[in-house]
Amino acid sequence: TVGIRMPDHPMALGLIRTSGCPLAAPSANKFGRLxxxxxxxxTRHLPEADYILDGGTTRVGLESTIVRLESDGFLILRPGGITREDLAAVLPESAKTLKAGNPEAPGMLDSHYSPSKPFYLYQPEVLSRIEPSRAGFISFRGEIPATFLQTRTLSPKGDLREYATKIFSALHELQESDVEVILAEPLPETGIGIAIMDRLRKAAHPWH
Structure with a gap:
């Protein structure tokens, strides 16, 4: 199958117009990494790149939603910035389900989006296995369960979309810092929270 997406960033659109043809390209990160x-x-993780077009910080923060259109409606292969509710407002949702162990699109493997340092979804019992004073903690609203070496609060007002725009940047910062382990608290799985938790679970998978 072929997946097609159309950016809405003026720099990406300008590149397509200048090229005069559709573009096929991988993501700008090493496979499985952040x-x-x-x-x-x-620049940091692909130093071999000859040129980089800098369009500023990404607006959504998460990778795109990937859907497959069935005869009875849409089926989400990878959740992203466009939520199930957004799609359901204009299309029916298919009654079909995805088959386990059969990845049909990018980001469907159990392990993906992972930092190079051990990463865990926070649960109280995790603190018995790590030393908080050597760890970094990513908080949603600012509730910090222990004294960590570094912390990042991504949305004091509890906005999941704001969190989505900041989560990968926070992971990059902590990955490059002096922490030995990174933790992130689980989020409500509503709206874009479904896509965020999909990324966090896949990032944590190699360290379970």
């Missing part, structure tokens, strides 16, 4: 959300992330 997605970049700004040019500096690409």
């Amino acid at each position: 997605s970049p959300t700004r040019a500096a992330h690409v």
Whole structure:
């Protein structure tokens, strides 16, 4: 199958117009590793790149939603910035389900989007296995369960979309810092929270 997406960023659209043809390209990160959300992330992790177009910080923060159209409606292969509710407002949802162990699109493997340092979804019992004073903690609203070496609060007002724009940047920062382990608290799985938790679970998978 072929997946097609159309960017709405003027720099990406300008590149397509200048090329005069559709473009086929991979993501600007190494396979399985953290997605970049700004040019500096690409510069750091793909130093062999000859040119980088810097369009600023990404607006959504997460990778695109990937859907397959069935005869009875849409089926989400990868959740992203466009939520199930957004799609359901204009299309019926298919009654079909995805088959386990059969990845049909990018980001469907159990492990993906992972930092190079051990990463865990926070549960109280995790603190018995790590030393908080050597760890970094990513908080949603600012509730910090222990004294960590570094912390990042991504949305004091509890906005999941704001969190989505910041999560990969926070992971990049902590990955490059002096922490030995990174933790993130689980989020409500509503709206874009479904896509965020999909990324966090896949990022944590190699360290379980």
